[in-house]
Amino acid sequence: xxxxxxLTHEEISARIFSALGKNVDYKKNAVLGVPASHLDDNVxxxxxxxxxxAPFLSSLVKNPNHIGCHTLGDSEPFFKGTHDIEREVxxxxxxxxxxxxxxxxxxxxxxGGTEANIQAIWMYRNLFVxxxxxxxxxxxxxxxxxxxxxxxxAANLLNLTVGVIKVDEKSRALDVEDLKSKVDEFTTNxxxxxxxxxxxxxxxxxxxxxxxxxxxxxxxxxxxxxxxxDGAYGGFVYPVVSKNAxxxxxxxxxxxxxxxxxxxxxxxxxxxxxxxxxxxxxxVMTNEAQYVQGMDLTLSGSRxxxxxxxxxxxxxxxxxxxxxxxxxxxxxxxxxxxxELDALGVQYHRTxxxxxxxxxxxxxxxxxxHKYGLVPDSHNNNPKWxxxxxxxxxTLDSMQPFIxxxxxxxx
Ligand SMILES: Cc1ncc(COP(=O)(O)O)c(C=O)c1O
Numbered sequence: 001x002x003x004x005x006x007l008t009h010e011e012i013s014a015r016i017f018s019a020l021g022k023n024v025d026y027k028k029n030a031v032l033g034v035p036a037s038h039l040d041d042n043v044x045x046x047x048x049x050x051x052x053x054a055p056f057l058s059s060l061v062k063n064p065n066h067i068g069c070h071t072l073g074d075s076e077p078f079f080k081g082t083h084d085i086e087r088e089v090x091x092x093x094x095x096x097x098x099x100x101x102x103x104x105x106x107x108x109x110x111x112g113g114t115e116a117n118i119q120a121i122w123m124y125r126n127l128f129v130x131x132x133x134x135x136x137x138x139x140x141x142x143x144x145x146x147x148x149x150x151x152x153x154a155a156n157l158l159n160l161t162v163g164v165i166k167v168d169e170k171s172r173a174l175d176v177e178d179l180k181s182k183v184d185e186f187t188t189n190x191x192x193x194x195x196x197x198x199x200x201x202x203x204x205x206x207x208x209x210x211x212x213x214x215x216x217x218x219x220x221x222x223x224x225x226x227x228x229x230d231g232a233y234g235g236f237v238y239p240v241v242s243k244n245a246x247x248x249x250x251x252x253x254x255x256x257x258x259x260x261x262x263x264x265x266x267x268x269x270x271x272x273x274x275x276x277x278x279x280x281x282x283x284v285m286t287n288e289a290q291y292v293q294g295m296d297l298t299l300s301g302s303r304x305x306x307x308x309x310x311x312x313x314x315x316x317x318x319x320x321x322x323x324x325x326x327x328x329x330x331x332x333x334x335x336x337x338x339x340e341l342d343a344l345g346v347q348y349h350r351t352x353x354x355x356x357x358x359x360x361x362x363x364x365x366x367x368x369x370h371k372y373g374l375v376p377d378s379h380n381n382n383p384k385w386x387x388x389x390x391x392x393x394x395t396l397d398s399m400q401p402f403i404x405x406x407x408x409x410x411x
Pocket of ligand 1: 112114117150201202230232234
């Protein structure tokens with residue numbers, strides 16, 4: 001591990017305060033030209049003596065702006081200290097979690113998984129348009145029917161053609177015949193460029209796509225393609241619990257990955273993570289961003305540096321072994337739930353080693369689903385599935401009353 005270390009609270013505090021110390025101090029330095037400042041101390045609690053033990057709250061109060069991308073070229077000099085922390089988060093995720101080679105990646109902390117997915121698709125759309133002078137509608141965005149709805153947002157915004165691949169009702173695996181026949185149809189109709197989004201754990205089922213199914217099908221057709229991995233849900237889980245590294249950067253077919261620290265990592269909202277291989281992100285450079293020092297290569301404009309700091313603090317508090325233990329504890333609880341459901345004869349889907357259990361709705365009374373906050377696959381139509389996501393707060397104690405009530409209903 002090059003970046004991921006377990007650090008003490010004192011070490012973490014020292015590093016964050018040192019980074020904040022390298023940023024501009026609005027109260028001490030002359031900073032007359034930026035439309036930015038510290039948080040308003042008529043409203044927020046900003047007493048330095050009270051904040052000296054609270055690095056995250058101090059970062060909120062100091063309010064560093066992380067506009068732009070800090071893994072490439074220059075950045076705004078005012079916030080250099082905390083830009084370094086963001087760069088370290090990107091490198092940690094790319095190298096120590098996703099098996100990438102040293103110094104091989106660009107990326108930034110996005111507002112969430114949605115933005116990181118759109119950023120990736122935008123980047124490949126522009127790459128294909130720049131490289132081969134095609135139009136957006138000629139490009140097909142391929143993803144499975146279990147993929148997150150952000151793919152539809154991206155296709156709509158970027159004017160792409162959509163190809164949705166069926167999955168098997170039970171295993172949730174890609175339907176390879178459907179994939180082949182759809183790709184066949186697209187190529188017959190003249191489409192020669194594909195952006196694939198493969199899932200590293202889907203929202204509803206925790207399922208993981210077979211990336212080879214996509215790449216071998218597209219290769220056999222001789223078309224141009226790029227693969228993005230949506231690890232918004234599974235990026236901090238799947239690499240820890242699975243030996244399958246096909247969806248990480250150790251696979252040369254993977255060009256970019258979305259992670260999301262505000263899900264399993266329990267970071268504050270606003271901590272999506274976009275990571276791509278070097279020599280790609282310039283395709284989304286906005287030349288007109290002249291007032292920003294360095295290049296703006298991101299979908300967002302201004303964004304808070306406190307988000308990057310929170311992810312760095314959480315990952316360094318656990319370290320790689322502590323994180324491994326945390327995820328395996330969630331898996332242990334999920335194994336327990338699976339056994340209880342088996343004993344009750346409830347039909348469910350659980351992807352191997354995932355911490356999502358998705359139950360057939362016919363086995364779960366609606367009022368129980370409502371009472372225990374289970375999430376349906378659809379709020380509009382009659383749901384076919386209800387899921388339980390084993391998060392930090394979802395303990396055996398919190399699941400037991402649900403199991404007990406379900407058992408009573410089954411009598
Ligand atoms: C697999 C997957 N991708 C993308 C997203 C979108 O993430 P966000 O809500 O952070 O934009 C989600 C959210 O649940 C997700 O599960």
